[in-house]
Amino acid sequence: MPPKYLTILVLALSVAVLSACEPDPPPAKGEDPMIEWMKGQINCPKQADHMPKPDPQGMVLFEQAQAIEKSLLDVAMMRWHPQIDQAIDLYKQSAARGNPLAMNNLANIYYYGNGVDSDEKESLRWVNQMYAQNTPMGDYTMGLAYAKGLGGLPRDRDKARELYIKAAKRGNPEALYVLANSSLSPETFTTVNRMLQCAIDQGHKEAASALALNHEVMKDYTKSLRATRAGAKLGHPICLENLAMGYERDPTNLRAQDFSWFGLRQDKQRAECLYKLEREVRELPGYDGWRDPEVAFPDLDERCPPNVEQPPGLELSPTM
8 A cells, every 4th residue: 555545544543533532332241352363463453454545536635625624723613614615525526536534534524513514414424435445444433333323323332342343353543442442451451552552553642642551550661651652753742741751850840750660861851842742732723622633753752852861771762
């Protein structure tokens, strides 16, 4: 699959339809089929291996629509902005060429009422079109539709979990994250963390935050640091803040003292740089709203370079 398509796919996942405030799926009855399946896998499943070859013109139309939509995130009256109609039309043209990302965004638009009246049935129509393509993204989104009872669908959390598992086995990072969160126990800890890492490898920032917390609880602070750094590179504001506190080591900041467990030596300049990036993320249009800002810092170590030599092993880059 062309790298450009992969990049846009990762970005589109940050606006996955219907996902806000959705409860975790019910726990598995008996042995967890996802956990058992994952134990037998040598490598992480990758969503890109199961996505259709993109139509070039469809991708051009999608990118044009997405650029317009992103430019309107800070427009308070988006619904009445004439350009939103243009974005919707471009998404529909892209969807007509089989682009699942355009279908995903149209389902979002009609569910949340961005530029149109909220219409769950129309949202479900686009979910159904995406699901008909037999992609991991379509499986996951249809699972969300069943979890919510979207557009007249019977609410069925067991069916939702079944679809999440199908999506996760084909590498959907959101499904891997959701199932990992709902399956965590002392017995599944290692496998759940591996599922989270598989999601992180595909750009899922919330999975990085969850993995850091899991390792923190088990007092494996080096692994917690690596997951925190991975989340910071993916633009997760909490990970950026926690990493900053690890470098700050300020005795007057009680919260920063908590992150002394990372074992980092004080580097105030690096901490200040990380705090600045965290504030920039939180101030982006769309933060904490109906979508997550599409921002990442793969060059974090260049943006916020080290000024103090750290203990051996603590400056290792995360596996990403």
